[in-house]
Amino acid sequence: MAVEKPRLIDEAGKRVDGRGPADLRPIHIEVDVLANADGSAYVEQGNTKVLAAVYGPKEVHPRHLSLPDRAILRCRYHMAPFSVEQRKSPAPSRREIELSKVIREALEPALFLERYPRTAIDVFVEVLQADGGTRCASITAASLALADAGIPMRDLVAAVAAGKVDGILVLDLSDVEDKHGEADVPFAMMPGLNRVTLFQMDGVLSPDELKECVKLAMDGCRRIYALQKEALRERFVRIRREIEAGEVEER
Amino acid sequence: MTLYFERRELVVPGDLLAEGDYEPGENVYKEGDKLYATRVGLLELKDGRVSVIALHSFYVPKPGDVVIGDVVDVGVSSWAVDMRAPRLAVLRAADIIGRPFRPDKIELTKVLGVGDTIIAKVKAYDRTRNPVLTMGEPGLGKVRQGRIVRITPSKVPRLIGKKGSMISMLKRETGCKIVIGMNGVVLVRCRSPEDEELLVEAIEKIERESHVEGLTDRVAEMIRRRKGLGGGEAQADR
Numbered sequence: 001m002a003v004e005k006p007r008l009i010d011e012a013g014k015r016v017d018g019r020g021p022a023d024l025r026p027i028h029i030e031v032d033v034l035a036n037a038d039g040s041a042y043v044e045q046g047n048t049k050v051l052a053a054v055y056g057p058k059e060v061h062p063r064h065l066s067l068p069d070r071a072i073l074r075c076r077y078h079m080a081p082f083s084v085e086q087r088k089s090p091a092p093s094r095r096e097i098e099l100s101k102v103i104r105e106a107l108e109p110a111l112f113l114e115r116y117p118r119t120a121i122d123v124f125v126e127v128l129q130a131d132g133g134t135r136c137a138s139i140t141a142a143s144l145a146l147a148d149a150g151i152p153m154r155d156l157v158a159a160v161a162a163g164k165v166d167g168i169l170v171l172d173l174s175d176v177e178d179k180h181g182e183a184d185v186p187f188a189m190m191p192g193l194n195r196v197t198l199f200q201m202d203g204v205l206s207p208d209e210l211k212e213c214v215k216l217a218m219d220g221c222r223r224i225y226a227l228q229k230e231a232l233r234e235r236f237v238r239i240r241r242e243i244e245a246g247e248v249e250e251r
Numbered sequence: 252m253t254l255y256f257e258r259r260e261l262v263v264p265g266d267l268l269a270e271g272d273y274e275p276g277e278n279v280y281k282e283g284d285k286l287y288a289t290r291v292g293l294l295e296l297k298d299g300r301v302s303v304i305a306l307h308s309f310y311v312p313k314p315g316d317v318v319i320g321d322v323v324d325v326g327v328s329s330w331a332v333d334m335r336a337p338r339l340a341v342l343r344a345a346d347i348i349g350r351p352f353r354p355d356k357i358e359l360t361k362v363l364g365v366g367d368t369i370i371a372k373v374k375a376y377d378r379t380r381n382p383v384l385t386m387g388e389p390g391l392g393k394v395r396q397g398r399i400v401r402i403t404p405s406k407v408p409r410l411i412g413k414k415g416s417m418i419s420m421l422k423r424e425t426g427c428k429i430v431i432g433m434n435g436v437v438l439v440r441c442r443s444p445e446d447e448e449l450l451v452e453a454i455e456k457i458e459r460e461s462h463v464e465g466l467t468d469r470v471a472e473m474i475r476r477r478k479g480l481g482g483g484e485a486q487a488d489r
Contacts, residue, residue, distance in 0.1 A: 038309070056337070057309070057337035058337055059337070059338060059339050068379070069379075071337075112280075112289070115378070116337050116378070117378055117379055118338065118379075119337045119338065147263065147264050147290070147291060148291075148307070149307075149309075150290060150291075150305060150307040150308040150309055150403065150405070151309075152264070152278065152280075152289035152290055153264040153265065153289055153290075154264075154265070154280070154287065154289070155264060155265030155287070156263070156264055156265050190265065191265075192265035192266070192267065192287065193265070193282075193287075225265075229263045229265075229266075232263045232264075232291050233261050233263060233291075236261055236291075236306060236462055237261070239459060239460060239462070239463065240462065240463045243460060243463050243469070244463075
């Protein structure tokens with residue numbers, strides 16, 4: 001028995017949560033949230049919440065996995081059992097294994113792996129709450145965690161999904177829009193270098209619609225990129241502000 | 252030739268720093284005519300070289316560096332040492348004893364065991380192999396007393412200061428012995444637990460505020476204030 005499809009776009013052109021077609025969900029980003037990881041980041045995009053942790057570069061155990069001329073990037077995407085409405089079994093599902101690979105491939109172009117042969121950089125992303133766009137939020141968070149870990153990067157990687165919902169091309173699909181929409185286009189890029197690192201399509205789109213989705217997604221990525229940079233700077237800007245405020249007080 | 256940021260401005264990975272005939276320095280890479288930052292840090296421009304002083308990084312060994320690390324494994328003729336770098340370091344027995352090693356004459360665990368902390372010097376390093384350490388010089392050896400403080404390696408130059416100004420100030424104001432490993436591991440040895448606590452706090456303050464100007468004075472001020480209060484009530488309302 002199929003679930004009844006809800007009305008996704010209303011008469012005024014607004015989406016289920018009141019957004020316009022090209023509006024991103026409210027985003028909240030925090031960097032350096034885990035004390036034990038070398039680098040970490042937390043991203044909230046609407047109701048989707050992901051936590052990323054990075055370790056490395058470090059020696060690879062087991063040894064036979066290491067590469068003689070470069071570092072390997074290992075990535076684990078995992079959804080917490082409580083991240084979805086119906087408890088998800090903690091065992092890695094085929095989807096999680098695939099997304100782990102997809103996320104790794106979206107991040108690799110940003111790293112200088114050849115600089116650290118025979119080492120591994122480990123990325124862990126835990127989805128704490130899933131409401132659509134988890135792989136994109138994961139890439140956004142993982143990229144920040146890598147920068148937070150002090151691992152040299154060519155650029156940050158920002159990601160967002162575009163798609164088609166009730167015949168309208170939209171940006172940043174929520175879970176209900178992804179489940180009942182016509183197409184979902186997850187997309188990631190290094191905006192500073194104008195290079196795409198992830199491009200997937202799931203659904204039905206005409207070539208022109210796809211091109212339009214890419215435009216939407218690129219614009220969304222650039223907006224997220226600005227928020228990422230602000231989050232990285234924020235920590236140090238805040239310390240500077242505290243010191244200056246303290247000095248003014250003393251005088 | 253254009254520079255898009257100001258000296259000492261905070262930059263993040265991917266920021267286009269400059270375009271033109273500049274040389275890429277530390278934490279900067281050049282593609283075509285454009286220079287980009289690879290780490291979060293403060294921009295520096297010196298003699299046509301654009302670099303970024305990273306606010307957080309991991310240690311990359313350099314021959315000649317003094318480092319502090321922990322022994323994690325004992326082998327037949329060498330030890331494996333964790334100095335918080337991407338690769339595990341190797342300390343060969345011959346490099347402690349100062350003469351060629353005879354396996355039948357010396358048992359390695361009697362000299363250094365797993366868990367021991369040592370001060371050593373990087374003898375050799377290239378990207379493709381594990382770094383090699385030596386302990387055959389004065390000032391190097393097993394650590395028997397003191398406390399370890401860890402800071403991010405990119406802040407070590409700040410902890411030393413220009414011509415050693417910061418570390419001399421710390422030694423002078425606290426009266427403690429300090430050994431700074433270039434890998435961000437610092438060994439302190441003080442006459443009292445209070446001095447030790449104060450010095451550890453000072454080092455953590457330096458790591459946290461290194462990007463804000465006037466650090467040496469702020470730290471000296473903090474130490475003097477705390478030592479002054481410890482001396483009696485009369486100075487409390489200064």
